[in-house]
Amino acid sequence: MNRTLSNGAAALAAALALAGCGGGSNNDGAVTPAPSSPKVTVQDLAPGSYIVSVGDANAPTVGKYYAGANGSRLLALANKDDQLDRLFKRDPGASSWTAIPAVDQDLQLALLRSDALVAQSADPAALAGNYAAALSDGAPARLRIAASGAITALDTACKLSGQLGASTLPSTLKLSLAASGCAGLPATGSGVLVIDSDYAPARFRLIADNGTQALDLWAYKE
Numbered sequence: 001m002n003r004t005l006s007n008g009a010a011a012l013a014a015a016l017a018l019a020g021c022g023g024g025s026n027n028d029g030a031v032t033p034a035p036s037s038p039k040v041t042v043q044d045l046a047p048g049s050y051i052v053s054v055g056d057a058n059a060p061t062v063g064k065y066y067a068g069a070n071g072s073r074l075l076a077l078a079n080k081d082d083q084l085d086r087l088f089k090r091d092p093g094a095s096s097w098t099a100i101p102a103v104d105q106d107l108q109l110a111l112l113r114s115d116a117l118v119a120q121s122a123d124p125a126a127l128a129g130n131y132a133a134a135l136s137d138g139a140p141a142r143l144r145i146a147a148s149g150a151i152t153a154l155d156t157a158c159k160l161s162g163q164l165g166a167s168t169l170p171s172t173l174k175l176s177l178a179a180s181g182c183a184g185l186p187a188t189g190s191g192v193l194v195i196d197s198d199y200a201p202a203r204f205r206l207i208a209d210n211g212t213q214a215l216d217l218w219a220y221k222e
Contacts, residue, residue, distance in 0.1 A: 040097040042075055042088050042109045049117045049170045051198075060112055061085070064196065068168035073097070074192065075109075076207055076216075084216030087209055092168075100209045120171040120195040124149035124164045127193075131203065133160065133217040136184055141217070151177070158182035160217075164193055171195050177208050179215070186210040 045052075047069045053060035054077065063077035071092040079085040087100040088109070099107065125147040132140040135158060142154035149164035162177035172192040179185040191208030199205055202218040209215070 038103050039106045040088065040099045040103060040109070041107070042073070042090070042097050043111045044073070045111075045114055047170070049119060050114045051117060052114045053112045054109055055112070057112055064117075064194070065111075065114065066169040066172060066192070066194075068092070068170070070168050072168050074169055074172075074207075084207065084214055087207065087214045089209075100214045101212065117171070117196075120197065122167065122171055122173045122193070122195045124173060127164075127204065130154065130222040131219040132222055133206065133219045135182065135217070141182060142222070143219070149173070153180075158185075167192055175206060175208055177206065177215075185215045186213045189213075189215055191215075 045065060045067050047067045049067070050065040051062065052065045052075070053062050055061045061077050063075055066074045071090070071094070073088075073090040075088040075097075076084055077086045077088075088097050089100070090097045124145065127145050128147045130142065130144050132142050135141055139158065140156055141158035141160050142156045143160045144152045144154055145164065146152070151160060151162040151164065153159035153161050159180040160177060160182070161180075162175060165174040167174040169192060172194050175191050175193045177189050177191070179187055179189075186209070189208035189210045191206070191214075194205040194207060196205065199218060201220060203221045204219050206215065206217040206219065
């Protein structure tokens, strides 16, 4: 195939490139603004952690909501198997939330109910030890947490490594995670490690995303 662009094709490519950079021109020379991303808004709650429900009151979707004093927010909605269905988060100072996976139209999410939870202590030193995280195919991913918060992979095909640190969200630690040989998981992600007595016998839950794909892992003490 001839890979050389004709003059017309080159002009079309240039126009598409211009549009992709933020806008183009109509026949009158006016700039056409680039389409804006859908705006996502979730009902705001006071700082703390909550169990919440959304959707149909006769068949609600349940989730956990974490609100930081600095304006950061995280909402993890569950499917019928109690696994992550959709993730919503808001950075400090932001007015709009981000949905993972993304939505294709504006979304305003109201809560049917919210019940405050008792904050759980989250300390890397208290979590030091070996764990097995359950993958979606049933295979384990073994990992070790050091008192410093360092996460290192152990002897399973799926290798998880990363770092824990202080978090502004209650009952959580800040998480950066890398995954290798883990089918269905993003190669890197950032999020939180969540401590919640509701998750027993799991010791904690890892929730992270790479901007487009989320991961949800429940870890058990070995």
